Amino acid sequence: xxxxxxxxxxxxxxxxxxxxxxxxxxxxxxxxxxxxxxxxxxxxxxxxxxxxxxxxxxxxxxxxxxxxxxxxxxxxxxxxxxxxxxxxxxxxxxxxxxxxxxxxxxxxxxxxxxxxxxxxxxxxxxxxxxxxxxxxxxxxxxxxxxxxxxxxxxxxxxxxxxxxxxxxxxxxxxxxxxxxxxxxxxxxxxxxxxxxxxxxxxxxxxxxxxxxxxxxxxxxxxxxxxxxxxxxxxxxxxxxxxxxxxxxxxxxxxxxxxxxxxxxxxxxxxxxxxxxxxxxxxxxxxxxxxxxxxxxxxxxxx
Amino acid sequence: xxxxxxxxxxxxxxxxxxxxxxxxxxxxxxxxxxxxxxxxxxxxxxxxxxxxxxxxxxxxxxxxxxxxxxxxxxxxxxxxxxxxxxxxxxxxxxxxxxxxxxxxxxxxxx
Numbered sequence: 001x002x003x004x005x006x007x008x009x010x011x012x013x014x015x016x017x018x019x020x021x022x023x024x025x026x027x028x029x030x031x032x033x034x035x036x037x038x039x040x041x042x043x044x045x046x047x048x049x050x051x052x053x054x055x056x057x058x059x060x061x062x063x064x065x066x067x068x069x070x071x072x073x074x075x076x077x078x079x080x081x082x083x084x085x086x087x088x089x090x091x092x093x094x095x096x097x098x099x100x101x102x103x104x105x106x107x108x109x110x111x112x113x114x115x116x117x118x119x120x121x122x123x124x125x126x127x128x129x130x131x132x133x134x135x136x137x138x139x140x141x142x143x144x145x146x147x148x149x150x151x152x153x154x155x156x157x158x159x160x161x162x163x164x165x166x167x168x169x170x171x172x173x174x175x176x177x178x179x180x181x182x183x184x185x186x187x188x189x190x191x192x193x194x195x196x197x198x199x200x201x202x203x204x205x206x207x208x209x210x211x212x213x214x215x216x217x218x219x220x221x222x223x224x225x226x227x228x229x230x231x232x233x234x235x236x237x238x239x240x241x242x243x244x245x246x247x248x249x250x251x252x253x254x255x256x257x258x259x260x261x262x263x264x265x266x267x268x269x270x271x272x273x274x275x276x277x278x279x280x281x282x283x284x285x286x287x288x289x290x291x292x293x294x295x296x297x298x299x300x301x302x
Numbered sequence: 303x304x305x306x307x308x309x310x311x312x313x314x315x316x317x318x319x320x321x322x323x324x325x326x327x328x329x330x331x332x333x334x335x336x337x338x339x340x341x342x343x344x345x346x347x348x349x350x351x352x353x354x355x356x357x358x359x360x361x362x363x364x365x366x367x368x369x370x371x372x373x374x375x376x377x378x379x380x381x382x383x384x385x386x387x388x389x390x391x392x393x394x395x396x397x398x399x400x401x402x403x404x405x406x407x408x409x410x411x412x
Contacts, residue, residue, distance in 0.1 A: 062310065068334075
């Protein structure tokens with residue numbers, strides 16, 4: 001550190017660099033040229049050529065400025081356009097997908113009614129229809145309504161953290177409902193005698209998987225969100241009794257108390273569960289051997 | 303007067319012709335503009351100081367633009383392009399500020 005800039009002691013490199021930058025805002029060449037002119041070494045010659053050169057340089061400067069401005073403006077506009085185009089694409093494709101979904105629903109409804117009409121004519125057909133109805137019930141292919149219980153699982157509330165054991169909700173993932181918790185609830189409900197189960201309106205079929213993908217729980221490969229409402233159809237009293245008595249549920253209740261998860265259940269007089277997503281046809285067999293062979297591929301998907 | 307007309311003509315030309323800049327040149331355009339602004343402000347101040355010289359102005363303009371572009375190009379090759387751009391902008395920005403202050407003193411006598 002030097003006391004004053006007048007002291008001739010060597011300044012640090014950075015300081016002298018800054019001095020140079022701050023002091024020499026004008027190119028020293030101007031002063032030199034002026035001196036040279038004053039000394040008469042370089043006479044004023046061809047003023048017009050000099051003026052044209054300066055004018056051309058200024059044209060160049062203006063061009064640079066306007067081109068740079070154009071580029072920046074075009075870039076911003078282009079980004080906005082691309083964004084809008086992508087958003088439009090997404091909207092369009094999802095509406096196409098929705099259309100196809102409704103079309104699929106209509107067509108499979110037609111197929112079902114036509115099939116039922118044809119089968120209803122004969123006794124063999126009637127039998128087949130009964131078997132089919134039972135299979136569809138089991139395969140969650142039809143909408144069902146009835147009494148049952150509603151189990152609610154929800155992530156820990158970060159604000160209302162009045163839990164004495166779990167401590168703060170600093171560890172974000174510990175206060176979350178995981179796929180395993182939902183699987184446990186669903187399995188306990190099946191074991192307690194549930195006839196049909198859905199999670200947030202997503203019906204569980206025989207091949208439906210409950211999985212974890214990043215932060216989201218996927219049911220049948222479609223994301224479901226917190227809070228998770230598991231509806232189960234069955235006799236509410238036996239269902240609730242067996243469900244609450246099962247050791248897995250007792251363990252889960254303890255865990256959710258520790259981590260502040262919400263874990264409730266309620267008896268419902270009337271629950272309506274939608275049909276599961278349209279099952280894919282894995283195997284088709286002739287009617288004569290239908291009793292021996294399963295209607296669908298028994299290997300679980302996912 | 304002629305230089306200002308030239309500047310305006312350049313801006314209008316650029317806006318109306320809308321020339322396409324090759325892709326490899328586009329990253330250097332903003333730096334080139336800052337360097338050009340520095341040269342233009344320097345020239346204006348020299349003119350107000352009464353020491354303007356056409357040759358010095360043209361050479362400083364061209365070399366400013368080319369050197370600024372080269373420094374950024376070199377930085378890009380070395381992987382420090384963003385930092386070197388910042389350095390160039392800081393140095394040229396300080397000079398533009400200083401020259402603008404000198405011009406202000408000339409014009410407003412304050």
